[in-house]
Amino acid sequence: MKFTDRCPATWKELQDYVALFLNQSGYRAVSPCTIDTVRGKVEVDVLVESPDELVKRIVCECKFWNSSVPKEKVHAFRTVVQDSGASLGLLISQAGFQSGAIEAANLSNVRLMTWNEFTDIIADKWTLTRLKQLKKESVPLSEYTSSLHFPFDNLKDEDVGRYLKACDKYRPLRTTCWEITRKDLKENDSLTDFWYKGSEFTTIESYLNFLSDQVTAGLKEFGEILANSNIIIPPERLEKSYGYIYMSL
Known part of the structure; x- marks a missing residue:
């Protein structure tokens, strides 16, 4: 059985669904959220506080574009992730990424993924968390x-x-x-x-x-x-x- 049949139809649905699945998986996700960085305040699409001992803060950027994301956007997002002190950055694109964008994310703490890749990654943790809640309820x-x-x-x-x-x-x-x-x-x-x-x-x-x-x-x-x-x-x-x-x- 597949995990979900949700398919974002707007930019807001994309970031709302990302925040929803993260919250239901045991994280604390806020969308949108204004955060402090070394260069001043920045609004991010989704800010995630993680219960994990090693990965405490995750910043998510959601791109509901008709075209694939270029490397310039990855460079800009990497700066936000680094300047905010986040352990991980997730850049989620509806239309994928240009080859230069993929190269720009290599060997960094930024992960690039499509909507389907995001749901594949979150599915197991979401299911485990929801099953625990259901059994307790x-x-x-x-x-x-x-x-x-x-x-x-x-x-x-x-x-x-x-x-x-x-x-x-x-x-x-x-x-x-x-x-x-x-x-x-x-x-x-x-x-x-x-x-x-x-x-x-x-x-x-x-x-x-x-x-x-x-x-x-x-x-x-x-x-x-x-x-x-x-x-x-x-x-x-x-x-x-x-x-x-x-x-x-």
Whole structure:
């Protein structure tokens, strides 16, 4: 399954999508952003703060041009990256780069890439980060749908039927969120019905976003049932499950 089907149609979409994917991959990206350099203030398309110990700051420049980027633009961008103290510069071009631009970036801390190359590079980290979030978000569903753990006898009569319907609806979702891995997502051209409504999706991004939305809806539904029946699930019951959520990544 491919990572995404997003294709920027404007310069703003290009830099917004770059910032979005970086933020969702665990970085802190701001677009646009005015930064200080040794030559004064400069506005960059995307400024990225990285949790990595070695690469702390990344500057991104996005070119939504009809023609390939020339070497002069690479030289100018290299200066901004160097003068800002950034560890890495990403120059992302919709139309590619001239041969001189590629030579100008060689042996520097500037990387040149097309939109497709950027999504290929970010796909694995994005998928890993989103899977971790999804598995953590779905922890309460394990308690709510468990016949062994849920205090079924404490439900009000009016909530019993609603609760059972919610369990039937969200148990397959809970199973998918806990068991699906990056390998499952990447190696299947299309996800089968073994995964919760997986056959309806063609990209990893759209499917994981859908699962996250479904988890939110499920937690809301169970939350309303719990509140109506005055049931409180002790937080420590959920905390015991957190240690197992990353076993399948």
